Amino acid sequence: MITINKLFKDSWEIYKKQFKSLVLITILTFLPIAIFQTLAGLYQDNFKAENFSAIEFGLIALTVLAIFITWIGKGALIKNINDNKGIVKSLNYGWHNLASIVWVDILTSIIIIIGFILFIIPGILFSIWYAFALMVLILENKKGMQALKQSRELTRGKWQGIFVRIIILNGIIYTIYVCLYLCNIQKLERRGGAKK
Numbered sequence: 244m245i246t247i248n249k250l251f252k253d254s255w256e257i258y259k260k261q262f263k264s265l266v267l268i269t270i271l272t273f274l275p276i277a278i279f280q281t282l283a284g285l286y287q288d289n290f291k292a293e294n295f296s297a298i299e300f301g302l303i304a305l306t307v308l309a310i311f312i313t314w315i316g317k318g319a320l321i322k323n324i325n326d327n328k329g330i331v332k333s334l335n336y337g338w339h340n341l342a343s344i345v346w347v348d349i350l351t352s353i354i355i356i357i358g359f360i361l362f363i364i365p366g367i368l369f370s371i372w373y374a375f376a377l378m379v380l381i382l383e384n385k386k387g388m389q390a391l392k393q394s395r396e397l398t399r400g401k402w403q404g405i406f407v408r409i410i411i412l413n414g415i416i417y418t419i420y421v422c423l424y425l426c427n428i429q430k431l432e433r434r435g436g437a438k439k
Contacts, residue, residue, distance in 0.1 A: 264323050264330050271334070272316025276309035311341065318344045321381045340381070347380045347390050354391070371402045371409070 258265065318337035322328070337344065351373045359366030375394040379385050385393050398405055 261323060261327055264327070264333070265320065267330050268316060268319050268323060268333060271330075272312050272319065272337075276306065276313050278309075311345070314344050314348065315341055317348070317377065318381055321378055325382055336381075343380055343386050344377065346387060347376050350387065350391060351376050367406070368402065371405050372398050374398070374405070374409070 315334060315337035318340055319330075319333035322336045323330070323333035354373060355366060355369045358369035372395045373391050375397055376390045379393045379397070380390040383390075383393060
């Protein structure tokens with residue numbers, strides 16, 4: 244298993260080489276759901292039986308559509324990182340393999356949720372064992388349970404190291420998110436104080 248330092252170095256090199264493609268794929272596929280979720284939040288008081296209208300129905304339909312677009316984006320990102328064939332070909336791959344991507348993602352989610360329902364430790368183990376199922380599908384073309392089984396094989400005897408790396412990576416991402424959130428809060432407070 245590669246060291247954490249090499250993991251960061253390799254990831255950074257991939258990011259630099261494919262910056263434009265990765266950012267554009269992310270914007271095209273993950274931005275829609277963010278927009279529709281924001282709109283749904285603005286109209287949340289209307290999501291009641293007596294107030295339900297065509298607008299709310301349309302927002303729900305668009306949100307569901309955006310979720311499927313996000314799945315396409317997941318497939319496209321992994322595919323592009325692996326072979327760097329460009330935005331169009333990567334998105335085309337995600338579209339043509341959407342059913343398989345959705346199925347593997349749903350299977351993985353169900354198994355992990357069951358693990359957490361049974362107890363926390365099985366949930367954590369399942370999260371690690373099946374963390375690479377989607378990558379196996381895209382990179383090795385193994386579908387459904389075969390992708391999950393191969394992901395389990397890839398993590399066999401390595402789960403502790405993988406767990407540490409996941410914790411570190413998620414910790415860094417969470418720290419950045421919290422810092423950005425606090426900066427935005429401070430800006431809003433300053434603007435509010437200036438208006439007073």
